[in-house]
Amino acid sequence: MANIEITENGILVVTLYGELDNHEANGIRSNISSAIFAGQVKAVIWDLEKLGFMDSAGIGLILGRMRDLAPFGGETLILNPSVTMEKIFSFSGLEKNIRHCTVDQAIGEIGGVLHEQ
Numbered sequence: 001m002a003n004i005e006i007t008e009n010g011i012l013v014v015t016l017y018g019e020l021d022n023h024e025a026n027g028i029r030s031n032i033s034s035a036i037f038a039g040q041v042k043a044v045i046w047d048l049e050k051l052g053f054m055d056s057a058g059i060g061l062i063l064g065r066m067r068d069l070a071p072f073g074g075e076t077l078i079l080n081p082s083v084t085m086e087k088i089f090s091f092s093g094l095e096k097n098i099r100h101c102t103v104d105q106a107i108g109e110i111g112g113v114l115h116e117q
Helices: 022-037 056-072 083-091 103-116
Strands: 002-006 011-020 043-054 075-079
Touching (some): 022 056, 043 083, 043 103
Parallel strands (some): 011 043, 043 075
Antiparallel strands (some): 002 011
16 A cells, blocks of 8 residues: 655655555556656655565665656655665665665755756
8 A cells, every 4th residue: 555645845755655566566656657757856764664474566666766766866765674674775885875774864865966967
């Protein structure tokens, strides 16, 4: 299950709950990509604190949205992954995108980056 919100300054916050498998990832993928391609999104925050399980479709979901956002110069942060998920993200080269903080702190970090542009 996912909760997807866009802040007034174009930061999309995706909070994932429970288990993320291929079926769930497909629905989330289209919602986020549509918002990115519509020009509504400048950054994406993935809050994984309440996510218990994610298979390779979840990694693909995040990597694919990073690819969608790249032409727009957007930032991606991955918050509070489990130890196992953090290892998988590190193996995927995403360790620089991982934060252990609240969504509000991450919005503040990205907001500062966006305001400097």
